Amino acid sequence: MLAFIIRRVAQSALVLLIVGLVAFSMFRFVGDPIDNMLGQERTQADIERLRVQLGLDQPFPVQYYKFLEGAVQGNFGVSYRQGRPVAEILLERAPATLELAAVSGLLAIVLGIALGVFTAIRRNGVMANVIMSASLIGVSLPTFLIGILLIYLFSVELGWLPSFGRGETVRVGDWWTTGFLTPSGRAALILPSITLGLYQMTLIMRLVRSEMLEVLRQDYIRFARARGLRDRVVNFRHALKNTMVPVITVIGLQLGAIIAFAIITETVFQWPGVGLLFINAVQFVDIPVMAAYLMLISVMFVGINLIVDLLYFLIDPRLRVDRAGGH
Amino acid sequence: MTDHPAPPKDLPKDPSRLRIALQSDFFYSFRRSPVAVVSAVIVLTMVLAALFAPLIAPTNPFDPASLNLMNGFTPPSTPNAFTGDSFVLGTDDQGRDVLSTILYGMRISLFVGLAAVLFAMVLGISLGLLSGYAGGWTDTVIMRAADVQLTFPSILVAMLIFGVAKGVTPVEYRDQMAIWVLIVAIGLSDWVQFARVVRGATLVEKNKDYVAAARLIGRRPGAIMMRHILPNVLSPVLVIATISLALAIIAEATLSFLGVGAPPTQPSLGTLIRIGQGFLFSGEWWILFFPAITLLTLALSVNLLGDWLRDALNPRLR
Amino acid sequence: MADPVLSIRDLTVEIPTRHGILRPVDRVSYDIAQGEILGVVGESGAGKSMAGNAVIGLLTPPAHIAGGEIRLNGQRIDTLGPRALRRLRGKDIGMVFQDPLTSLNPLIRIGDQLTETMLTHLDISRKEAEARAIAALDEVGIPGAARRIDSYPHEFSGGMRQRVVIALALCAEPSLVIADEPTTALDVSVQAQIIALLKRLCRERGTAVMLITHDMGVIAETADRVAVMYAGRLAELGPVRDVLTKPQHPYTHGLMASTPLASRGQARLHQIPGAMPRLDAVPDGCAFHPRCPAAQARCTASPRPVAQDGAAACWFPRIKQEVS
Numbered sequence: 001m002l003a004f005i006i007r008r009v010a011q012s013a014l015v016l017l018i019v020g021l022v023a024f025s026m027f028r029f030v031g032d033p034i035d036n037m038l039g040q041e042r043t044q045a046d047i048e049r050l051r052v053q054l055g056l057d058q059p060f061p062v063q064y065y066k067f068l069e070g071a072v073q074g075n076f077g078v079s080y081r082q083g084r085p086v087a088e089i090l091l092e093r094a095p096a097t098l099e100l101a102a103v104s105g106l107l108a109i110v111l112g113i114a115l116g117v118f119t120a121i122r123r124n125g126v127m128a129n130v131i132m133s134a135s136l137i138g139v140s141l142p143t144f145l146i147g148i149l150l151i152y153l154f155s156v157e158l159g160w161l162p163s164f165g166r167g168e169t170v171r172v173g174d175w176w177t178t179g180f181l182t183p184s185g186r187a188a189l190i191l192p193s194i195t196l197g198l199y200q201m202t203l204i205m206r207l208v209r210s211e212m213l214e215v216l217r218q219d220y221i222r223f224a225r226a227r228g229l230r231d232r233v234v235n236f237r238h239a240l241k242n243t244m245v246p247v248i249t250v251i252g253l254q255l256g257a258i259i260a261f262a263i264i265t266e267t268v269f270q271w272p273g274v275g276l277l278f279i280n281a282v283q284f285v286d287i288p289v290m291a292a293y294l295m296l297i298s299v300m301f302v303g304i305n306l307i308v309d310l311l312y313f314l315i316d317p318r319l320r321v322d323r324a325g326g327h
Numbered sequence: 328m329t330d331h332p333a334p335p336k337d338l339p340k341d342p343s344r345l346r347i348a349l350q351s352d353f354f355y356s357f358r359r360s361p362v363a364v365v366s367a368v369i370v371l372t373m374v375l376a377a378l379f380a381p382l383i384a385p386t387n388p389f390d391p392a393s394l395n396l397m398n399g400f401t402p403p404s405t406p407n408a409f410t411g412d413s414f415v416l417g418t419d420d421q422g423r424d425v426l427s428t429i430l431y432g433m434r435i436s437l438f439v440g441l442a443a444v445l446f447a448m449v450l451g452i453s454l455g456l457l458s459g460y461a462g463g464w465t466d467t468v469i470m471r472a473a474d475v476q477l478t479f480p481s482i483l484v485a486m487l488i489f490g491v492a493k494g495v496t497p498v499e500y501r502d503q504m505a506i507w508v509l510i511v512a513i514g515l516s517d518w519v520q521f522a523r524v525v526r527g528a529t530l531v532e533k534n535k536d537y538v539a540a541a542r543l544i545g546r547r548p549g550a551i552m553m554r555h556i557l558p559n560v561l562s563p564v565l566v567i568a569t570i571s572l573a574l575a576i577i578a579e580a581t582l583s584f585l586g587v588g589a590p591p592t593q594p595s596l597g598t599l600i601r602i603g604q605g606f607l608f609s610g611e612w613w614i615l616f617f618p619a620i621t622l623l624t625l626a627l628s629v630n631l632l633g634d635w636l637r638d639a640l641n642p643r644l645r
Numbered sequence: 646m647a648d649p650v651l652s653i654r655d656l657t658v659e660i661p662t663r664h665g666i667l668r669p670v671d672r673v674s675y676d677i678a679q680g681e682i683l684g685v686v687g688e689s690g691a692g693k694s695m696a697g698n699a700v701i702g703l704l705t706p707p708a709h710i711a712g713g714e715i716r717l718n719g720q721r722i723d724t725l726g727p728r729a730l731r732r733l734r735g736k737d738i739g740m741v742f743q744d745p746l747t748s749l750n751p752l753i754r755i756g757d758q759l760t761e762t763m764l765t766h767l768d769i770s771r772k773e774a775e776a777r778a779i780a781a782l783d784e785v786g787i788p789g790a791a792r793r794i795d796s797y798p799h800e801f802s803g804g805m806r807q808r809v810v811i812a813l814a815l816c817a818e819p820s821l822v823i824a825d826e827p828t829t830a831l832d833v834s835v836q837a838q839i840i841a842l843l844k845r846l847c848r849e850r851g852t853a854v855m856l857i858t859h860d861m862g863v864i865a866e867t868a869d870r871v872a873v874m875y876a877g878r879l880a881e882l883g884p885v886r887d888v889l890t891k892p893q894h895p896y897t898h899g900l901m902a903s904t905p906l907a908s909r910g911q912a913r914l915h916q917i918p919g920a921m922p923r924l925d926a927v928p929d930g931c932a933f934h935p936r937c938p939a940a941q942a943r944c945t946a947s948p949r950p951v952a953q954d955g956a957a958a959c960w961f962p963r964i965k966q967e968v969s
Contacts (some may be wrong), residue, residue: 228735
């Protein structure tokens with residue numbers, strides 16, 4: 001098991017290095033950093049000084065190494081647009097996105113699994129078919145339209161919930177701000193988290209359903225039925241367990257996707273998170289912010305993937321034995 | 328008595344291809360599924376409407392000469408207070424006919440979607456064939472790249488590509504290039520599925536005896552692979568392509584909605600929705616509503632078609 | 646003789662398709678007495694397994710029982726509801742599947758699979774179930790049963806897994822076991838052991854066995870009586886000696902002549918011309934007539950001959966031919 005973990009960690013590190021290379025290449029080759037940092041009145045001496053200062057006179061691998069070194073220490077340079085350190089801006093925005101993603105993710109996983117199991121077991125039932133049809137609409141409905149629809153219904157027409165922003169937030173610790181502790185913060189969270197979670201929920205539900213139908217066709221399920229086990233035991237003890245093995249990987253990916261999809265939701269609701277920051281960066285070609293966001297999100301994805309792999313071990317005994325070299 | 332039952336007598340001796348197609352199980356299950364028929368009709372209608380938009384649309388919304396600012400914010404099917412002009416679906420803030428902008432927008436949405444899927448398909452099939460056939464190093468590099476890319480949601484990949492492309496394009500060309508950049512960005516973010524399916528099929532076929540036999544008689548195995556593998560993966564590729572089309576249309580709309588896609592000078596459905604969102608609070612709902620419904624209908628129909636196609640081509644699920 | 650454990654009368658299974666109704670099992674009748682092993686033979690697609698699935702109530706829709714009756718220990722079971730059928734499965738009828746590699750849930754310890762089965766059907770404590778699980782594994786010849794109880798299926802070989810499957814089928818002491826090709830997926834060297842084990846356990850307990858197989862050798866060694874199936878119909882039914890040495894039905898005869906039984910020492914194996922018809926193209930009259938060397942006009946017309954115990958489904962059985 002230890003060997004497996006080490007291998008996975010090494011693979012993750014490799015992925016991060018590659019992403020880092022992509023981010024650095026963006027940094028280095030998209031637009032001229034010196035152009036971006038110096039105004040119109042610049043002398044050749046200024047340019048040379050900045051080149052040396054930024055290390056642009058050094059060979060590419062050295063520059064890349066320096067970039068990684070900076071990245072590990074949280075130094076991503078200065079935003080072209082805001083003129084402040086990127087790390088500072090990201091840190092300020094991170095809590096908003098993380099809180100939104102956590103609520104949406106929870107919503108998507110819990111409801112997604114429950115509905116997926118329900119529609120698989122009652123595959124020919126009326127209710128299951130209604131849910132499946134609705135889910136197809138859910139998949140076809142772009143996230144931003146869901147958001148607009150919810151705003152129109154609950155903010156414009158009914159006036160129950162706020163249509164933008166985070167509401168009132170409370171500072172917790174050094175840099176974390178939370179919306180959980182104030183009524184307006186909680187109210188502001190409702191529509192965005194439904195918007196963000198709905199699509200992922202549909203995906204998880206459809207996946208759980210199709211995996212479970214596949215499992216229900218397996219011999220060991222037929223054998224479990226042939227042994228007269230109760231439906232509840234067959235469905236939830238035997239089938240659900242086997243269903244979850246492939247589903248867990250995808251759920252992990254979906255959690256990562258939620259953080260990325262937050263870009264859309266944050267734009268619709270003007271939610272002050274890193275997603276909104278990123279989309280503005282793309283619009284204004286603010287490369288340092290784009291690169292930093294890319295690195296940040298990769299670290300999250302890779303971390304989630306690593307956790308998922310470890311969960312695999314807990315669920316599937318075949319892996320535990322085969323990879324540990326016990327047999 | 329042979330292994331197979333004699334064909335039914337009412338079949339003509341040498342049925343034409345059309346007849347074979349019409350009598351196939353595939354077409355049978357198509358006719359039996361009202362959902363599939365309805366969505367196919369809708370998709371076809373929308374494609375035709377988009378194709379012939381310049382002929383159908385009441386006005387050309389991008390011809391400044393035909394616009395009258397006085398016509399701005401005309402509600403649907405109500406004569407304008409100043410000019411007396413009436414528009415079926417109303418007008419936007421600049422007096423453009425919403426129906427016309429939708430028809431032209433659909434053109435761009437469908438074009439970007441189809442072109443992106445085509446791009447992803449060609450790229451994915453080529454890389455899949457190469458990966459499966461060459462094996463070794465090539466395979467490892469391609470499949471690792473696919474894995475890394477799959478870790479990231481395609482919409483994010485598309486945004487990054489868009490952002491970088493925007494960065495390297497001179498400002499004055501940005502609007503013109505936007506559509507092509509969109510196609511490349513969405514296409515590049517979506518090739519992996521095609522590559523995986525084709526690679527899997529290639530690995531299976533590669534080791535079959537007929538490939539060895541073909542090598543023995545001096546045929547180029549590459550050509551043989553193309554002829555034998557592509558037909559084998561036709562149905563999964565078709566299913567993936569249909570579902571990808573729905574995803575590509577949504578991705579395009581999303582990017583345009585976020586302001587990193589089709590520019591206001593060439594608005595797609597997503598751009599129209601972006602424009603319309605601004606008027607939601609002031610009560611001009613139609614500027615947003617009709618493009619949104621169009622987009623939803625299009626995406627849903629393509630998705631339903633893809634869903635049906637997947638079930639119809641996968642005998643296991645029948 | 647007492648009531649048979651299993652009694653099937655005119656059992657018909659139908660599958661509606663768009664091309665018409667298929668009958669994978671068509672008016673099949675046979676009995677199995679206590680402690681008796683009935684071998685059911687036939688080619689793949691002859692309806693052997695389908696009949697077994699009908700008995701245990703595990704037909705996959707749209708397949709369903711369309712006629713006839715099934716009695717278990719005198720009680721009619723084909724009309725039972727799903728709940729009653731569920732209680733019957735495992736408790737009164739055990740089942741052994743073909744492939745032991747796929748019939749055990751890979752994520753659940755075999756001890757847990759055994760105890761959950763017993764706790765479902767028997768009124769015993771968990772502790773007692775665990776003790777019985779160890780005894781059951783011991784009985785099917787798994788060394789170190791007390792230790793192996795916590796193992797997962799993948800830690801066993803194919804043969805060992807089939808022993809576990811047998812233990813699972815028998816753990817609630819059913820009166821009937823349906824063994825569907827229990828050795829087909831196993832190595833030849835293991836097959837004989839598994840068959841011997843199944844035979845011994847069922848003899849000891851007086852369990853009736855429906856042994857579904859296409860292996861004539863297994864039938865000859867194991868079965869008391871044999872039912873030969875062809876195209877969903879019963880071709881012949883009788884004591885194993887009679888059917889094997891004096892087959893009445895031309896199909897059984899052809900089948901015997903094409904089986905390389907060691908005792909025969911024939912130089913050349915016989916072949917039956919043609920192939921079994923597909924279910925959507927079963928001919929009128931006797932299903933075998935297009936391939937039958939002795940077919941006559943009557944064989945091609947309805948009604949078809951129906952087999953009974955000791956009497957083959959043939960208008961012109963071979964015994965009579967030899968006599969005349």
